[in-house]
Amino acid sequence: MRQSSKTNLAGSLLGVFIVVSALGLIYSSHLCRGFYAQLQDLEANRWALQEDYSRLLLEHSTLASPHRVARIASEDLDMEKPLLDPARVLDSSAVKRVAE
Amino acid sequence: MSRPKSVDNEVSRWRFWLVALLLLSLAGLLVGRLVLLQVLDQDRGASFLREQGAMRAVRTAEIPAYRGLVTDRRGEPLAVSTPVVSVWANPQQLRDSNRLGELASALEISERGLRERIDLYADKQFMYLARHQTPDRARKILNLGVAGVRSEREYQRFYPAGEVVAQIVGLTNVDGTGISGVEMAYDEWLQGQPGRRRYIKDLHGDAVRDIGVVQEAVSGKPLALSIDLRLQYMQHRELQRAMVETGAKAGAAVTIDAWTGEILAMTNHPVFNPNSREGFDYAATRNRVVTDVFEPGSTMKPITLVAALESGKFTIDTMIDTSPGRIRVEGKVFPDPRNYGEITLSRVIEKSSQVGVTKIAQQLGHEPILSVFRRFGFGEPSSIGFPGERSGILPERARWSGVEEATLAFGYGLTATPLQMAHAYSVFANRGQKVPLTLVKRLPGESVPAEVVVSPDVAADVLQVLHRVTGEHGTAGKARVAGFEVGGKTGTVHKVGPGGYIDDQYVALFVGLAPIEDPRYVTAIVVDDPKGDSYGGGAAAAPIYARIGEGILRLQNVAPTSAQEPEAQAQLAGLGGGV
Numbered sequence: 153m154r155q156s157s158k159t160n161l162a163g164s165l166l167g168v169f170i171v172v173s174a175l176g177l178i179y180s181s182h183l184c185r186g187f188y189a190q191l192q193d194l195e196a197n198r199w200a201l202q203e204d205y206s207r208l209l210l211e212h213s214t215l216a217s218p219h220r221v222a223r224i225a226s227e228d229l230d231m232e233k234p235l236l237d238p239a240r241v242l243d244s245s246a247v248k249r250v251a252e
Numbered sequence: 253m254s255r256p257k258s259v260d261n262e263v264s265r266w267r268f269w270l271v272a273l274l275l276l277s278l279a280g281l282l283v284g285r286l287v288l289l290q291v292l293d294q295d296r297g298a299s300f301l302r303e304q305g306a307m308r309a310v311r312t313a314e315i316p317a318y319r320g321l322v323t324d325r326r327g328e329p330l331a332v333s334t335p336v337v338s339v340w341a342n343p344q345q346l347r348d349s350n351r352l353g354e355l356a357s358a359l360e361i362s363e364r365g366l367r368e369r370i371d372l373y374a375d376k377q378f379m380y381l382a383r384h385q386t387p388d389r390a391r392k393i394l395n396l397g398v399a400g401v402r403s404e405r406e407y408q409r410f411y412p413a414g415e416v417v418a419q420i421v422g423l424t425n426v427d428g429t430g431i432s433g434v435e436m437a438y439d440e441w442l443q444g445q446p447g448r449r450r451y452i453k454d455l456h457g458d459a460v461r462d463i464g465v466v467q468e469a470v471s472g473k474p475l476a477l478s479i480d481l482r483l484q485y486m487q488h489r490e491l492q493r494a495m496v497e498t499g500a501k502a503g504a505a506v507t508i509d510a511w512t513g514e515i516l517a518m519t520n521h522p523v524f525n526p527n528s529r530e531g532f533d534y535a536a537t538r539n540r541v542v543t544d545v546f547e548p549g550s551t552m553k554p555i556t557l558v559a560a561l562e563s564g565k566f567t568i569d570t571m572i573d574t575s576p577g578r579i580r581v582e583g584k585v586f587p588d589p590r591n592y593g594e595i596t597l598s599r600v601i602e603k604s605s606q607v608g609v610t611k612i613a614q615q616l617g618h619e620p621i622l623s624v625f626r627r628f629g630f631g632e633p634s635s636i637g638f639p640g641e642r643s644g645i646l647p648e649r650a651r652w653s654g655v656e657e658a659t660l661a662f663g664y665g666l667t668a669t670p671l672q673m674a675h676a677y678s679v680f681a682n683r684g685q686k687v688p689l690t691l692v693k694r695l696p697g698e699s700v701p702a703e704v705v706v707s708p709d710v711a712a713d714v715l716q717v718l719h720r721v722t723g724e725h726g727t728a729g730k731a732r733v734a735g736f737e738v739g740g741k742t743g744t745v746h747k748v749g750p751g752g753y754i755d756d757q758y759v760a761l762f763v764g765l766a767p768i769e770d771p772r773y774v775t776a777i778v779v780d781d782p783k784g785d786s787y788g789g790g791a792a793a794a795p796i797y798a799r800i801g802e803g804i805l806r807l808q809n810v811a812p813t814s815a816q817e818p819e820a821q822a823q824l825a826g827l828g829g830g831v
Contacts, residue, residue: 188462
């Protein structure tokens with residue numbers, strides 16, 4: 153008598169476990185799908201950011217190209233290379249002395 | 253109702269069991285078959301069926317890997333991978349579409365042209381409509397929603413600095429593999445690992461559901477070159493300008509930082525635009541600084557001078573009689589431009605006297621000269637591993653004639669690249685040490701294995717002579733840089749044609765070091781076939797050095813020697829008093 157009630161109990165416990173693990177499986181695969189969707193969103197996002205980044209990188213280097221800088225400096229801003237004659241080299245120790 | 257109950261029961265019982273047994277065995281058969289097909293691994297069993305199912309529905313797509321960025325030493329981009337979209341279609345679906353007109357106008361081609369292309373792929377399942385489109389343009393095509401038109405993501409290389417660094421950075425092919433230059437040499441480093449993802453498709457090939465990522469894409473690693481884009485641009489501009497002025501066919505220039513062995517600038521003429529493959533001139537893709545060899549001529553004389561000083565038979569003040577301005581060796585006459593008379597060894601190099609150098613060679617023999625050439629790295633490739641790099645040739649002979657000995661001493665009969673010339677001169681800048689070259693930026697504090705090639709005293713003597721070459725008696729007055737003291741050596745060699753040396757075609761050379769008080773920047777310049785009267789190293793190549801050298805020193809913030817310090821201090825003192 154006691155033996156059989158024990159078996160019954162074990163059986164129903166196992167049954168509950170099966171149901172719980174089945175539900176867990178459903179839940180985890182639901183989570184997995186959710187995460188995968190999120191991953192795809194993030195990947196799309198990364199792609200878009202990379203698109204922006206490389207475009208900005210190209211724009212930046214076009215704007216900062218030495219060729220363009222030299223042209224603007226000489227043509228638009230009337231700048232020229234510094235002449236050597238008025239240039240003076242300051243000795244760092246002399247600069248310190250004045251600072252003191 | 254009248255039959256006995258027990259008989260009735262007995263009959264129905266065995267009938268019941270019979271039917272139950274039959275039904276059960278049918279069910280058992282079904283289950284058994286199912287187990288056979290889906291669980292047991294037998295011929296045409298579970299794995300076979302799974303495979304067949306997957307073949308019909310599951311597809312693997314490649315996830316493109318990002319190719320590493322190539323930058324200069326200060327982080328300016330030289331090669332950038334940008335996301336692009338390739339639009340493709342299934343011609344079977346497209347053939348009967350009634351929206352080809354719309355599609356053609358989005359593709360910016362004629363409808364007839366599109367139809368012809370579709371007919372070309374009539375028996376295929378795949379055709380590209382437009383490869384490597386900017387995302388915006390691709391979106392315009394895809395947003396039409398024409399059935400059978402699909403897209404795939406890829407990366408395309410852009411070279412923001414264009415022709416200025418074209419030969420160094422090199423190119424990739426349409427699939428993103430490096431095929432020349434740094435792109436090829438460092439392909440493994442730059443290239444990422446493409447990933448794979450699996451998805452389920454429907455009958456038309458459209459993705460229905462993603463199964464998952466099988467393998468993540470791994471991005472390529474970024475690479476910082478030793479090139480300084482500002483120097484590179486300046487050197488490029490000056491070289492192109494000189495090419496126009498001298499009418500030369502080709503040219504090359506390279507600047508290295510002697511202290512670290514880093515190549516700071518490497519420019520060539522002719523050039524090409526790496527961002528456009530139209531009108532592509534293959535010869536222009538060559539990085540002549542490392543791929544082209546020439547006879548170095550008089551630029552080798554300072555190296556010969558090393559052999560002379562090391563022999564102990566000469567100092568730079570040893571007097572050498574060069575009269576009567578020519579010397580006969582085994583029936584061949586080597587002339588000087590005029591009779592220099594009795595001059596010091598230093599003056600022999602300053603004047604680039606053939607007679608003087610021939611006399612030295614006659615005293616030394618070829619062995620010590622060749623051994624010095626070898627120690628300076630001639631005849632072997634540098635350590636940069638550039639695709640197509642050549643090592644030049646040092647002559648190997650069982651027997652040496654007097655003519656061969658003499659010509660070896662003044663730089664004929666051997667070949668070298670401009671990079672080797674610059675590397676050899678960097679030994680003088682490093683007080684006798686040879687530092688291995690690199691095209692990749694060195695890390696701060698990176699220890700560089702230097703090799704002692706000559707003694708510091710000999711290197712200092714040669715530096716002094718190289719400085720005098722740019723002085724009032726030397727051949728390279730035009731190499732002088734305003735405000736600075738520099739050193740260097742000119743060279744003029746006849747070009748070699750099919751029938752030997754060509755009389756009226758020259759290669760003009762100059763190798764210079766600056767600033768001479770504490771040399772750091774070594775520049776080698778080669779001008780191939782300059783036209784007109786200014787064809788020599790002193791007339792064609794030295795002036796280019798003057799401009800490049802000035803640019804280098806200015807951009808590297810080297811203080812001009814001409815600016816008087818005492819005066820500056822006096823001014824400063826005056827300023828201080830005012831406050």
